[in-house]
Amino acid sequence: MAQDNTSPAQEESVRTMSRRRPAYNPGDRRDPFKNLLGGRDIQKSTTAEGIPQINIDDIFLVGIVKARGKLTAIINDKEGFPYYINAGDKFADGFVHVIEDRKVIFRKTHERGVPLRRAKDITKEIIL
Numbered sequence: 080m081a082q083d084n085t086s087p088a089q090e091e092s093v094r095t096m097s098r099r100r101p102a103y104n105p106g107d108r109r110d111p112f113k114n115l116l117g118g119r120d121i122q123k124s125t126t127a128e129g130i131p132q133i134n135i136d137d138i139f140l141v142g143i144v145k146a147r148g149k150l151t152a153i154i155n156d157k158e159g160f161p162y163y164i165n166a167g168d169k170f171a172d173g174f175v176h177v178i179e180d181r182k183v184i185f186r187k188t189h190e191r192g193v194p195l196r197r198a199k200d201i202t203k204e205i206i207l
Contacts, residue, residue, distance in 0.1 A: 133162075134171050135185045140203040143178060150178040173198070181205050 137157040144151050152164050152175070164183075168175045173187040182204040188195055 132171060135173050135187055135201055138170075138185075138203065140183055140205060143180065143183070143205065145180075150180070152178050152183045154183075173201075176200065 133156050139155045139157075141153040141155055141161065144153065149165070154162050154164055156162065164175050164178075166175050166178050170185070172189040172191075173185050175183060176186040177184040182202055185201045185203070187199045187201055
């Protein structure tokens, strides 16, 4: 039988070498293991309010619901995708001015990206 000729000190050095952390040299590249925020906190408000990519003319009013005393309108864009909107929500060319029981009044402030001298109110009603 063969004898093991390694001393306890040599065994310890072998174990220590196998536990070392591997080194990473990113060169000119970004280190994929580094925190991108760098210790900074994420701001709570990271999304824009409302639906800024939709024009008021492309909105179809589907319904209005009342929950906890607050009115919320349900609309569809021109592709038929539904959204829930509240008073004050912004769009590409204006915002929601008032939501009533059977209608929503939008205030149009831009026309094709150009600010209007005088804002126009556009009313969309639920027709039974």
